[in-house]
Amino acid sequence: xxxxxxxxxxxxxRGMWADDRxxxxxxxxxxRQSVLDVGCGTGELTRVLSEETPTDARIxxxxxxxxxxxxxxxxxxxxVSTCVGDATRLPxxxxxxxxxxxxxxxxxLPDPRxxxxxxxxxxxxxxxxxxxxxxxxGVSSTVASEQRLEREAREAYLAGVGTDVALxxxxxxLFRREGFIDVSVRRYxxxxxxxxxxxxxSMEAAVRKASGxxxxxxxxxxxxxxxxxxxxxxxxxWQSMGREVIADMQAGEYERVEVVPFEVTVGRVPE
Numbered sequence: 001x002x003x004x005x006x007x008x009x010x011x012x013x014r015g016m017w018a019d020d021r022x023x024x025x026x027x028x029x030x031x032r033q034s035v036l037d038v039g040c041g042t043g044e045l046t047r048v049l050s051e052e053t054p055t056d057a058r059i060x061x062x063x064x065x066x067x068x069x070x071x072x073x074x075x076x077x078x079x080v081s082t083c084v085g086d087a088t089r090l091p092x093x094x095x096x097x098x099x100x101x102x103x104x105x106x107x108x109l110p111d112p113r114x115x116x117x118x119x120x121x122x123x124x125x126x127x128x129x130x131x132x133x134x135x136x137x138g139v140s141s142t143v144a145s146e147q148r149l150e151r152e153a154r155e156a157y158l159a160g161v162g163t164d165v166a167l168x169x170x171x172x173x174l175f176r177r178e179g180f181i182d183v184s185v186r187r188y189x190x191x192x193x194x195x196x197x198x199x200x201x202s203m204e205a206a207v208r209k210a211s212g213x214x215x216x217x218x219x220x221x222x223x224x225x226x227x228x229x230x231x232x233x234x235x236x237x238w239q240s241m242g243r244e245v246i247a248d249m250q251a252g253e254y255e256r257v258e259v260v261p262f263e264v265t266v267g268r269v270p271e
Contacts, residue, residue, distance in 0.1 A: 002108040002163065006042050006071045008217070013044045014201070016190050018051075023188035026266040027099060027128050029053050034097040036122065037061045039105030040117075043072030043080075046132070049101060050077045060097075062090065087115045095124035103130040104262075106174075107165045116178045120269050127180060128266045130188070133156065133168035141256045143248060145241045152217050153215065153222065153234060160224030168263040174205065180267025188264055194256040198249055206249055209242025 012020060017024075029035075029052035037046045040061030051199045063069050063087040069082045076082070085091045087105060100123040105110035119127045135158060139150045167174075171268065175183045175241045194202045208214035215222070223231050248254035 002161075003065060004041070004068075006068060009041050009044070009068070011201070011205070013041075015192065016044060017048045020188070021048070023186040023262070023264045024048075024052065026184045026186060027100075027101065027126065032057055032099045034058045035060070035099045035101065036090075036092065036097045038085075038090065038100060038102045038119070039063055039108075040072055040082065041065075041068045043076040043082075045101065045103040046076050046082075046188055047200045048074065050080050062087075062092075088118055090118055090122050092122050093185055094121055095267060096122050098125040099123065099128065099206070100126070101128040101130070104132060105129070106131050106171065107134070107167045110163060112164075112167065113174060113178060116174060116180075120178060120180070123269050125269055126266055126268055127175075128264065129171050129175075130262055130264050131168040131171050132190075132260050132262045134260070135166035136169075138259045139256070142254055143241060143244050143256075145237070146245065146256065149234070149238055149241055149264050152271050153218075153238070156222050156225040156234070157218055160221045160226075162221070162224070168261065171263055171265040175267040177269060181270050183265065183267040186264045186265075188262040190260045192258045192260070194254065196252045196254075198254075203249065206242060206254075210239055210246055211242070212239045 029049065032053045035049050035057060037049055038048045040058060040063050043061055043134050045059040046059060053059065057244045059080045061072055061080065064086050066084055069084060069170055072082055083091060087109065100119050104130055106115060109115055137154060141147050172185050215235050215238050245254055
């Protein structure tokens with residue numbers, strides 16, 4: 001399983017589910033009594049599940065990374081529990097919950113079907129997977145080179161990452177292969193917008209572009225698809241783009257919109 005820092009999860013999940021939660025309708029959260037959030041990370045989805053379920057529902061977040069769980073414990077509401085556990089070997093008895101949910105988890109597993117079999121064991125009713133299709137991410141920017149470079153880097157990342165990070169659109173078929181019934185899919189668009197007045201997080205993102213540190217965070221995945229020379233060339237052009245972003249921010253002229261499509265797939269465990 002791939003590992004992430006709390007800072008990375010904060011950047012990539014900021015604002016998700018803040019306003020529109022219609023895509024979660026098939027989880028029937030208003031009637032859930034016991035919910036397990038697998039791969040909960042720093043607790044972003046766990047918090048949403050707690051807000052949308054009855055006050056007496058039992059919510060538990062589980063993650064393989066204790067460092068992420070330490071952050072989650074400070075962020076989830078009182079009464080929500082967390083524990084360490086692997087998505088393919090959950091420390092939970094059979095039929096323990098009436099909803100098992102995960103968000104951006106299956107895309108980071110070498111064999112997501114193994115996890116789905118474990119999910120069937122643990123849930124006595126519904127399983128929900130909220131997974132992005134990173135091949136369809138859309139970026140628009142007032143800096144002309146940014147959209148082109150983002151696409152170039154994304155294509156190399158998709159080729160070198162080693163797991164199926166574009167899995168979202170194919171989760172329905174995985175659910176059906178693993179025997180889930182009444183499978184439904186809704187789409188959620190996670191929009192990340194940068195515009196004046198700029199937040200401190202937006203300024204930090206621009207600095208990461210100009211320094212190349214944002215690209216370096218994914219160097220191993222990118223160099224799995226690119227030669228070292230090609231990576232350094234991409235980084236040089238990326239840094240130049242970042243300097244242009246900073247200049248435009250200083251002039252108050254920079255705007256950027258990124259849209260990540262998520263597929264919310266829900267299936268029922270057969271009796």
